Amino acid sequence: MSSNIDNATGLNTKVNPFEVNSNWVWSNFGELFDIQGGTQPPKSQFLSEPKENYVRLIQIRDYASDEYLTYVPSSKKLRLIEENEIAIARYGASIGRICTGKKGAYNVALAKVIYDKKVINRDYVYWWLKSDEFQNKINKNSRTAVAGFNKKDLSDIPFAIPPFPEQQRIVNRIESLFEKIDKAENLINEAREGFEKRKEAILAAAFRGELTQKWRKNNKTKLECITNEDLFEYKKKRHLDECNIEKCKGLKIPKKPKTFNSEELDNRLLPESWRMISFSEAIYDFKYGTSEKSDYENVGTPVLRIPNIGNGICDISDLKYAVGEIDSSLRVNKNDILVIRSNGSKELVGKANLVTEEVNGYAFASYLIRIRYVGIYPEFLAFMLNSSIVRNQFFLKSKSSVGINNINTQQLASIQIPLPSYDEQVEIATILERFLSNENRIVDNILNEVDTNIMKKAILAKAFRGELGTNDSVESVDYLMRCK
Structure with a gap:
């Protein structure tokens, strides 16, 4: 008989990738x-x-x-x-x-x-x-x-076999430890949900003007209301500036800003210096992204996709690249807004990111819409678009087709947003950034310290090495043969 055959069990024990308890025996699948x-x-x-x-x-x-x-x-x-x-x-x-x-x-x-x-x-x-x-x-x-x-x-x-009673003890210990981890995970999720509720409450208060009541009393000279005429003039000026730049480069003159039908909205629930506007009043341009395929191995223009739409700003930890260079009309500039326009998850449709310097010049994929705008402070708009004030409007307007939820530029243009003076927008964004960054830091610290998946993997690794402290050395694996 081969020396690889265990006399007690009749099992082939030639594979033993690591040491286990002496009363265990190695075999294979x-x-x-x-x-x-x-x-x-x-x-x-x-x-x-x-x-x-x-x-x-x-x-x-x-x-x-x-x-x-x-x-x-x-x-x-x-x-x-x-x-x-x-x-x-x-x-x-x-x-x-x-x-x-x-x-x-x-x-x-x-x-x-x-x-x-x-x-x-x-x-x-x-x-x-x-x-x-x-x-x-x-x-x-x-x-x-x-x-x-x-x-x-x-x-x-390889498969290490402990005595049969030990197998049950290992199972009991795994399930007991996993139960404790699951309880910890529930507490983490409750903390995360609590953060989301606090975040939504503070955003709602911000866009009702409650966070800046004292600021308005102390800054009465900075409360000039932005009118539709102001926004129209901002668009004209921006278009003129872009035309001059393109002329100097010898390039084609840009199209005029998009126009949308709008109506007078109810301002009665807003602070006196605020007004409710249709988003179309501030929109300068909409653009759908490139449909060219991207991959991790390509060396062309970086392409922002749905996975890159993070919490407020773009996350480039999972970045793909085009085969070659993407036309400048399908790229983003700093302070553009990217919005998810199509996804199987209704929760993701309408999710918005502010384009920062880090991703300036990147291309963007076809399931995203690029928004360029006037008269609104960038960080204020990013917070606004991700608040329930706007998100609830997205949910009402988005349409589903074959399990895919969609929102188009016309629907985006029709959402209603409260608009304070530009100076107050800056103040609101500053307050929100300070509050939410502190909250994010707390949640991130909790998540970084407690990775439940890694903990469970570590427990399973110890379990099948006999390292959970359940082994009884008196038991032997020949018990297996008596059970056969």
Whole structure:
């Protein structure tokens, strides 16, 4: 007999990537587990309602939601899974996802895990499959994401087996520790929600003029109301300036500012020096972004996309690039506003960012709208567009098509915003920046110190190395063989 075979268990122990307790034994996935792929009935047989002699078809998406129920005719060809059995997602972005809790016929995108339940605890298997000990191995092979994996792809993954009673103790300790982490995460989420509520309350107070009551009393010479005529003159001047610049460069004269229909609005709830305007009065220009594809490996113009629309300013931690240089008409300048115009999430539609010097000259993608404007202090406008005063108007105006929510330039132009004097806008933005930066710093500190995903990964790593303090050295793995 080979020296790699353990006399007590009959298992091949040649793979031992790290040291475990002396009463554990090393084996591998191929010796202890089998996987069984599902079947794929034709779509012509699919029903969305239960029917006699039909069975539910379980797909990867069903483990996240019961929104899209599918039923197929019962057949001996189908492969079935019970609620307490475990499956692994085999393809694409979901590869390696560990699925359990559904009963029915599972499709080809899933592989059921088969093992001797007298030898290995079901929950021990579940948590091991979710650990990096398994996940890193299955995701290492890029081929499996496209073609799926088979048993051979997994067979050499090492698996350390503790005595059967120890497996349950490990499971108990994992779940106990995870419960505490989940409670901590709930507290963090409550802190975040509390911040969002405080933020919204302060924004609402700011745009009712409540934060600057004292300022107005002390600065009566700075309360001159901005009229529609003022805004019109600002647009004319800006256009004239741009024409002169383009003439000097020998370039084409820019188009005149956009015009929109507007109406007289109710100012009765605003401070005396404020007035409610249609956003169209202040809009100089709208522009949709480039539809050219971008990628991380390209070396052309940086392209701002939806993931780059952060909390108030652009986040360039996930930046892609065009193949070549993008035309200047599809780039941003400092103090432009970028707004998400289309997304599957209604919460994201209308989310706005102020363009800072950091991203000046970057291109922007087609799902974004660039706004250029007059008569409004940039930071004031960015805060305003992300407040409930404006966001609620976006929700009412956005339209959904095939699950995608959209807002267009006409709808953006029709929103109503309260407008104080320019000096008061500056004061409001200064107050908000000071308050919200302090709040953001507190929340960021909490999140940076408590990364629950990392904590859970660390617990699983210790668990499958026997480092959770649950091992009883009196027990031995030959207990496994007596259970067979």
